[in-house]
Ligand SMILES: CC(=O)SCCNC(=O)CCNC(=O)[C@H](O)C(C)(C)COP(=O)(O)OP(=O)(O)OC[C@H]1O[C@@H](n2cnc3c(N)ncnc32)[C@H](O)[C@@H]1OP(=O)(O)O
Ligand SMILES: O=CC(=O)O
């Protein structure tokens with residue numbers, strides 16, 4: 001049941017989170033309502049444009065650099081000024097917004113912490129509100145937590161990381177807050193509340209309202225964020241360009257509009273980031289109608305090869321030409337507990353990934369876990385300054401390389417891994433956890449998307465496996481049943497298995513796994 005607040009048109013679901021009313025204040029709700037009224041129609045038309053573009057890809061189109069924006073790509077322009085506390089971003093840690101992890105991340109020694117309402121969060125109503133309370137407490141200087149299990153106290157240290165927030169992508173609704181019965185955008189909800197309650201306090205503390213923007217597909221979607229930022233800044237009487245954002249280039253179409261995205265947001269943007277996991281997912285999904293783009297095992301699609309290597313080099317060149325940061329991405333290897341050799345091997349994989357990034361010219365990178373901060377710091381210590389803005393790659397890959405698919409094995413083991421990881425991830429998500437360790441890897445909404453779209457793709461084209469068999473429905477069903485039987489019982493397992501199986505068997509590629517799963521979340 002929902003409670004009707006002061007504005008009769010705005011309905012807010014009740015929450016058990018203590019202090020939620022400090023976040024859902026009348027003025028904050030008014031701000032969110034204004035954002036909704038101004039921008040909801042645009043959001044919906046941009047989502048429709050994604051579907052229209054998909055129809056063109058399905059009809060045989062391949063992504064290309066747009067003729068209409070050739071002058072933006074060839075012109076001489078640069079992004080706005082970068083604040084002092086964002087000039088050294090060599091290591092950024094990411095994670096969900098629960099109090100313990102926020103404190104651990106801010107104290108981790110990383111330069112930046114990205115508090116994540118996207119890939120690492122299952123957006124239950126309580127989790128979102130508690131997350132906003134935790135972030136607000138950070139700027140109010142009263143962030144603390146006592147672990148009820150261990151009794152351990154968590155307090156902010158003297159040199160916390162710079163805080164950034166990643167709101168949800170444009171595709172997600174926040175159904176617990178409606179205006180005239182219409183759910184507001186999840187992204188505007190996360191952005192709006194964080195901005196409203198913290199922008200001034202962050203500025204007063206010598207930092208600012210900083211964001212990461214996920215899953216953009218076009219310059220038009222970047223323009224929408226730019227307009228949102230302009231309205232938000234005006235609302236708090238902040239100078240234009242106060243908000244600073246980094247955009248994840250993590251969809252195939254966006255990789256062909258990097259200049260245009262920087263241009264559309266040039267007052268507010270400070271960099272682009274290689275969101276490799278969503279990028280792989282997008283490459284499978286967007287060109288899912290092409291049998292010539294069959295993928296090898298998930299583990300074979302590495303950043304040093306094919307379209308992934310090409311886009312990261314192009315991102316570095318594009319950013320540095322415009323005075324923007326070129327951020328690397330996330331290795332999925334995490335510390336391995338209880339097996340020192342395996343742990344060292346995981347650390348080495350992360351080290352190699354970070355050395356590749358710094359060697360190519362990235363200005364910084366992401367880590368998933370505090371124990372990886374020193375590994376990444378060490379690799380990025382080889383920069384001659386706080387960043388590498390003055391470096392450009394010797395070679396800038398063009399369209400063909402940006403579309404080149406990896407070669408590599410396509411195996412039963414790969415299919416089995418996709419099933420057991422994808423199903424368990426979805427069970428965790430339905431239970432309120434957006435990032436989980438599975439088989440010694442970090443798994444989140446983006447990595448799990450690869451699992452299910454890859455199986456969907458292999459099935460659609462009856463992909464040949466290395467052992468000579470084809471991946472047909474019979475084989476999928478057999479592997480699915482065997483893997484499911486071996487997964488330890490856990491909450492929401494059968495719901496997750498049902499959702500996952502349906503998406504793999506669906507004729508069309510479901511746009512995001514979180515869309516059919518969201519109605520099942522509290
Ligand atoms: C594709 C993308 O979008 S990448 C970005 C989104 N993904 C993420 O942000 C993933 C972030 N990482 C995580 O959530 C976690 O590290 C996981 C799920 C991968 C692993 O979790 P666990 O196995 O529970 O971690 P582990 O038990 O080793 O944690 C040890 C300590 O480090 C802390 N920790 C682990 N990861 C993080 C993190 N990212 N931020 C802050 N603290 C962390 C834990 O809270 C724990 O603290 P404690 O000792 O005080 O209790
Ligand atoms: O958000 C990051 C990604 O790799 O996806």
Ligand SMILES: [Mg+2]
Pocket residue numbers: 119214215248250275277278446
């Ligand atoms: Mg992502």
